[in-house]
Amino acid sequence: MFKHPNPLGNRKNSLSQGYDKKSSLDASITVSLSSPRMKCSPGAKNLLSIMSILPDGLSDAELLQSKLAIEDILACKAVLLGTSLAYTDNKSRLKCLAPIREYVKQFYPPPIALIQPLTVHYHALLTLHQTYYGTHQMGEIVNQAVLNLGNLHQVLQRTLHRENSCLADAIKCAISFSGCSRIGGHGATVLLDSIPALLPRPSNHQLEALFITEVFFSIFYRPISNPDILIDQGMLHFNHFNDLSLEAKFHLAVGHYHRALKNDPSTALRFFTKAFSLAESCGDGNRQIEALASMAKLAYHTGKYFVALTHARLAQRLGKLHANLYGEAQALWIEGMCCRDIGDYKDAISQLHRSKDALGLCGVAGGHSHHLTMVDEAQVHLLKSEYVEARSILSEIVRAISPQRDPNLYAHSMLNFAEIGVRVGDSKSDVLRHLDAAKMVFQATKDIQSLMACDTILADLHLRDGDLAAAKMLFRLCIRSMSGIYNECVSFCMERLADVTRWGSTQSIAPWAVVYLAHARKSQEKLAVNNAFLFLGDVFLSEADEETAHSLFVVALEGFTALDVHRSRAQCMTRLGDLANKRGDISDAMEFWKAARPLFERSLQGMEVTRIDSRLSRQFKELTIDKRAKADPVKDLSERMRVTSD
Template identity: 25%
Template sequence: MNRHNRQTSILQSGAITQSLELLQSLGDLTKIPGLKGIAGIIGVLVENSNATDRNREEWTSLINDVGALAVAVTGAVQDCGGHLENDILDHIANLCNKLEHVKDSLLALTDRNLALRGADQSRDAIILRRLDRDIQQCTDIFTMQCSTSIVKEVRRSEKGYSEILEGIKEVREMLLNDIKSESSKVNKSLCLQRMHDQPLLPLPRNLIGRREELERVVNTILEAQNAARIALLGTGGIGKTALASQVILDERIAERFGNRRYFIACDAANNKDDLLNLVSSKFNIKGDQLQKQVIKKLNQDKTILVLDNFESPWETIASRSEVENFLTLLTSEAENLTLLITMRGSQRPAAGKVAWTHPFIQLQPLDMESAKQLLKSVVDYPDNDPNVEGLLEAVECLPLAVELLGAQMETDSPKILLQRWQVEQSSMLTRFGTHHQSLDTSIQMSINSSRMTSAALDLLKVLSLLPDGVELKQLSDVFSSLKEPKKALATLLHISLAYYDRNKRIRVLSPIRSHMVFYHFPEYKNIVPILTYYMGLVQLTASLGGPQGIGIVKRIIPEIGNLHAVVNLVLGPKLTQYVEDNLLHGAIRAAIDLSRFFRYTELGNTETLKLALSIVSEKMSDEILKADILYNMAWSIRNSEREGLCRKAMTIYEETNNLSGQAECNWLLSKIYKGNKRNHDKASQHMKIALSIARRSGNKHCEAKCLASLSELTYHEGDVEVALQQSQDALQLFRPLEDYTNIGITLLFIGKIENNRSRYSQSLQYLNEAKNFLKKAGAYTHELTVWIELGDVWQHRGNFLEAQKAYEQVWAVVQERGLEKSYHAAYAWLSLAEAAAGLQDETTSRKWLDKAMEMFEAKRIVHGRLFCEIVYGDLAIDRGAEGYDEAAIWYRKAVKDSRLTQAVNDEALANLKYGILRTAQSEIELGLRHLMTALVLYRKSDNTAGVGKGLFRLGGLLEKMGERTGAVSVLEAAWVVCRGTEAVVELSECGRERERLTGNAWK
């Protein structure tokens, strides 16, 4: 960035003011000589620049360079973590002396201008430009000197790199040995819930003193003629989020909107795209055209949406227009949407475009009595303490400040707190000029508590790097460079800077973490043990899917946020001066490992992998590493970019003659194409190429994957025996590799085939074996599929109670693993709906079916939607002739959707159902056509029970046509087909119908 642009940026961003504030704070905290002096000198310069309107261009340039100098000094101190070497202290002292001369010259110039109105303006401009040049030179010299000093410090620490890498290996081995020793003690109550998904609704908040505002908002929503659009405005910490939370939880709002109440925290959004991703993620919407899908979702029924902290995406000038346009689109096209935003400040976004509902609501601080009640709810204090009211007045009865001060009163008396506030708050307000930093002030007061120790501060610094916190037993391992971490923890707990969450992990609240990372970044020597521990932990993912899989999953799930944070820290800018290529390379490999865990458990994200790709592209020349990232990104994401990313990886693997990489890319391309029936030939072609290359490269694991995947393609082509043989060949390769996950998946597929062939006993055998392998591997998402298939087997055998038990197990696992927002939940609901339908419980069936259909529609899962349509049709038919028209609509949709899948049996079932219905409606020709289609498809997939069902229904159709003899013959054929299987339901139906037609029972 050139100097002019840098000056403009500094002036517009308010960096001068921020740097002065930070220099003052750093001077207070670090006791470094000269820092407060420099801040004071620069403050005088800025103040005097505002005292004259002459030579504004020169003054502006001068002050911008002063700002650059403040930023440079601040950056140097922060880079050293507040612990400066003597040579840097000397640089600061020299800089302070030079600035004193600049200040004296400027004060003289200002005094002369005030005394002599006719002073020579051009001469003054020359003086200002000369002084500006001196400040520029000061900045450049100081920056160069400090950089040299820091480089020396870095070189002194380089010898520790090899020790870090060795430590990482040791940690990995220690953890893996731990898991192996504990693998027999599987914790049955393991909670696999997502740690980072926001809940659908917020937790109840303390709403003392806001009853009037709550009634206003709720009544405004309920009484509005059209959907209300409300903005809750006010300063930071005023209670906007608490009020919005209580509104959406209010029983009257719950009655109006039911389960279509959504609360979205916008803190992480910096622009319109971030905001759209947050909203679509909350609605479980993925894929292309997110905006249209969101609008469609919101238009389905009356909905209330809370966008909390909306200022986060809105405040950035560059993206404000797009954010406002998105907000306008929501309110104009989603007519059923009641929108409630909370936003810092007094300005409503998109004013004039969004019709904000009156009356406007601007939250004010609490009255004194309410503030006392709120304080009392946090800490018990003597009612007659005269300092309490003074303290509450000092913080202006701001709810957040009241709550935080209440936490302080656990250790410090109101008198001491009031004294500290008088000093710290007044100075902070003088420097900041706004209440925006009220939270930072409260946090800093906590840090400056009389109970705070240097050891506790060091622990808080490193704890703030870990969003998931740590367990108590981990303290000495993760923070091995700290002395007496348990004693330090007790201090943090006492002054409420850390807390135990519901999983008994020690955590730091997000605002405090942000404050600490910005103002109190830890020393590198205290970061090293964290890097060692978590870089070792992430290497466990290399053993995912094996015998120790469940132990690895248990160990990593509570740490997934920490792992991403640590890898991002290594890849990010804060440690650039310390990170060597080998550690950087390890972090990139860790990002790849985390993407594998994301695919395995659906926990975590792919953002770390994207960051790794940018680092490799910009700073490294390792093409294989880049290809590995591209391949794993293509495997991990679920959008239209997958094929392009995979082909980019393929090109690199081909150019480097990496056969294993080529085999893997062809395998993944086949999986991508397999999702579209029209691309079946492409999928088959790529899988065969992948198998051939895998064999040439000697990659047994990839060869086994290819055989297992080829088995599925072969089965859908109708060659059942070859498909079974390919699966068995894959198993022979997977078993020596101890790949429990793929062993289980392959056994599951064989079990499905046997179920479709009405060989239920064999199917149960394979499925139970699959369940055991997948459970040991920790592959719980695939384990869910096994439970669904087990329920299907019992349902096919006519045992709906056993089927229901299996399906209830699916839902139990979904809840236990925290997957209620995933498509797994939708399949669990569908299964429960099928079981209830089999038990003639239409009400329960529809309840689950509606939930499943909504999610399948939102996620555009055709297979799930198809089965919902079939069950809806079944429920309509159960009502008799009056439900036939409705059933026809659902079955017709099912037939249409079945053509989009590659599942032959699904297409056969849809045609069978539709053919049966049309026969019942005496539409003989149409019924016959669909029944014959079903028979052909069932025969193609070797589905004996399906063929028997088709023949049985064909017999009924012939009877309607008056072909009684033909009907008996067809029923006899159905009997012969079913007799060699366990299709007892079909056998029973054939027997009853033949006896009815002939008067003779089966022999």
């Protein structure tokens, strides 16, 4: 067949293909916009213009509730559907495809007057979120806000400019939006970055104080370059107006900064105490709950577990009194962490599950707080050496979040993966990969405590791989830096320093077992106390005091059995079996070793399982030879010589 000559040849480059596709699509959209149905419905074109900036679309209820200046809006919706310029998704929300939105946004952008009713509607939604914060009613409000996160960003972005006569309201709305997004686990909004240049002059002191407060609450998502200057500015703003509830919220935000990033627990406590006093004086129960939960968390981190429990339980009672489920969930979470570190693992899991249930009731299941509770649940399993369960929970968290959406939580998950990796014998490269992912986030947010926690895991890796000098240096550095600030980190380091079996020689390490026991008794950590007994038993065993060592191993075994810590129980049983074997009690020795084997398997300790199998195999051969000895003494002697040489 004859073909017309093609000056470009038979090849079509990708650029011309892309251009042709776009041109064809634009032409199709132009035809749809020019259809008789669209020409007869000016409101449909206005609705399409608004839909071009709403990636999340709108439900029928929102179309009506937002009071858009469009007559017979549901009929306009039908026109858009009939011309294929819009569609309804599986949630019955009216939406436009991205290419159509981009085209309409370019050629028919919505004027501010058309957007304004949506701004008012979303501001009302965010106001409801603040009003019913933490209650049963919050659930539906959060669901509606989550369905409109993209819409909120787009609409607010178009209202944050100097020409907007309602700029102050737009800024308040953007601040509220950031809080809603943050609490729901979607991170802080980038809109915060544009606010400083738009703040009114002369100053609107209340608005600026509100903004600074949200900036400090968002510090793990958006680091602050000048925090101390901002704190001073915030304090000065409160001299110009009277809003004790907002002032309490400001003190809470600054307290969290001093606790988490400045490593200054005394200053943090001062701000939290002031926040509680302000909230109490104005009768703001919700702020009182937040202040108590903050004081409880501070006490927990500094190892004052029973002080933390007192604050947390009072916060729970106030939460019930004020029907504040979110506050109650936070207090339950802190109580769960305290129970975990004290060693009451059953209570810890119970309180953490109750916390997740309360979060679900107030509509923030799957958010930051929910996943943070899951991290601590994984930690309980980790402490019990249930590494399979711990990894499973952490994997579930990582699948649900991302480094962009919740960087801090993602980093802590990576840190926990690294800790488990050291304990179960993962390769050095795998452990370092998880550690590097965590460090990258903590360095960006200047989270010194968490960076130090990374160093403790790195030190444990050095110790496992035989770099004793590097391990000892890092452990001691962490203890000096975190004493009185981060008890969990200090306990971790002392535990490793006190475990004499990991260092080869007991001469320089042995005193740490005594120091660790004193530390554990002071903080009343049951697991740490029993670890100390085990390590002291190893010290006495190295000095040939088998009787004292035996007594300490028995006490430790009883403690680990009560706590249901599998790996540590197996370690005690192995030592008791070795002592029984040394005394010639072969039957007792084998019973201890057999009982230890499944516990080592449960805690993924493959090398220990192999050692147990070797012990059992050797003793089985000995028993077999003993039976034969009675029948043939000469053959028995040669068999014993062969086994000994093996």
